[in-house]
Amino acid sequence: MSIEAIAAIQSAGKVFYVTAGAEAESLIRDLNPRSESLMPFYGERKARKTTYNEMVEHVLASVYAGVNTCVALYGHPGVFAYPAHEAIRKARLKGFKAVMQPGISALDCLFADLGIDPGISGCQSYEATDFLINKRMTDPSSHLVLWQIGVLGDTRHMAGKHDLRAFPQLLERLGTLYPAAHKITVYEAGMRINERARTLHTRLSALLPGDVTPASTLHIPPLKPLAAEESLEQRYRFSTGQGIVHK
Ligand SMILES: C[S@@+](CC[C@H](N)C(=O)[O-])C[C@H]1O[C@@H](n2cnc3c(N)ncnc32)[C@H](O)[C@@H]1O
Incomplete structure (x- = not known):
């Protein structure tokens, strides 16, 4: 806090x-x-x-x-x-003053625990059900984070496991963007003092509904770096005297 x-x-x-x-x-x-x-x-x-x-x-x-x-x-x-x-x-x-104070989100913990800097490659983040049913556009050269993967397609609260019958559809969609052997991480930040994060490093093709809980967030690393457009890069360097592209 x-x-x-x-x-x-x-x-x-x-x-x-x-x-x-x-x-x-x-x-x-x-x-x-x-x-x-x-x-x-x-x-x-x-x-x-x-x-x-x-x-x-x-x-x-x-x-x-x-x-x-x-x-x-x-x-x-x-x-x-x-x-x-x-x-x-x-x-x-109704005329009342109301403000929001920021906190530390699961995504902030993920950046810290998995050692990811979203400034390199970029990072897209979606709610998993929204990603699936609205066919969100993604750029596989950036990090992809899917929230609420453990409650995919289930709008109810459950103390234990949710009905994840939509899971194969999500895997199918991800399979159109990434190769089956692409490495992914099911991530759960520690929720108690000094508790370590729970991380399951696996391959896309090996991900099972039983691997996720309502507290899980899925991280998919970039597939391949984008080739910066030379002409734009040169123009940027020319106008500012500095570079922006990490190579
Ligand atoms: C209703 S959202 C709440 C998010 C919360 N407000 C935040 O800022 O992290 C619940 C989702 O957040 C993510 N989440 C919550 N706790 C988490 C944890 N300990 N580790 C990783 N992701 C977590 C999961 O994607 C989970 O399905």
Whole structure:
């Protein structure tokens, strides 16, 4: 958490939270005892969208009652986190001041743990179901990150494994972009203090639904570097006196 995020939690009249583990939960409760978990809104096989809308209304009831309200969500509260954006949107619509403090997303952890600099080769990131059903355009010469691969095509909340019957379709789509032997990583950042990341390094053709959990993010490295267009590169060097292409 940033210093601003810690200060926001400490100074709030009420804190609502969704954490990814007991340590984070007790940290928030230590920072502010006026804290309440939003986890009870989840239900087995309950549509996540329903849960999220209930969370939003619950949080906003506190805001509308005039309480200085803070919502703490695991990772970055604005990354794959509909309730945060929706609560802010609705609060502002009614004239309340609402701000978002950034956090450390799973993607930030992935860059650190897998030693990837998105400034080299670029990095595309999609929600896995969205990537599949909307046939997102990708550039195989950049990194590809697929979020929520462990809940692919399943809009419900489940405590255990999800229905991953769409998994073969995702593999088929990826198979049109990468060779079967392309190396990929199923990544899970550590969620407790000093816990190491869980990484499964495998080949695209060997990836199985049983390899992923709802906390998994898939990383696919670049296939091949792009050849920089010489004329543009030279023009850029000419106009600025410096180069931009890593070779
Ligand atoms: C609803 S999104 C929440 C993301 C979160 N707000 C963030 O900033 O990381 C859940 C997805 O985030 C990713 N995720 C969550 N926890 C993770 C972890 N420990 N390691 C890797 N990816 C994780 C997975 O793709 C998972 O399906």
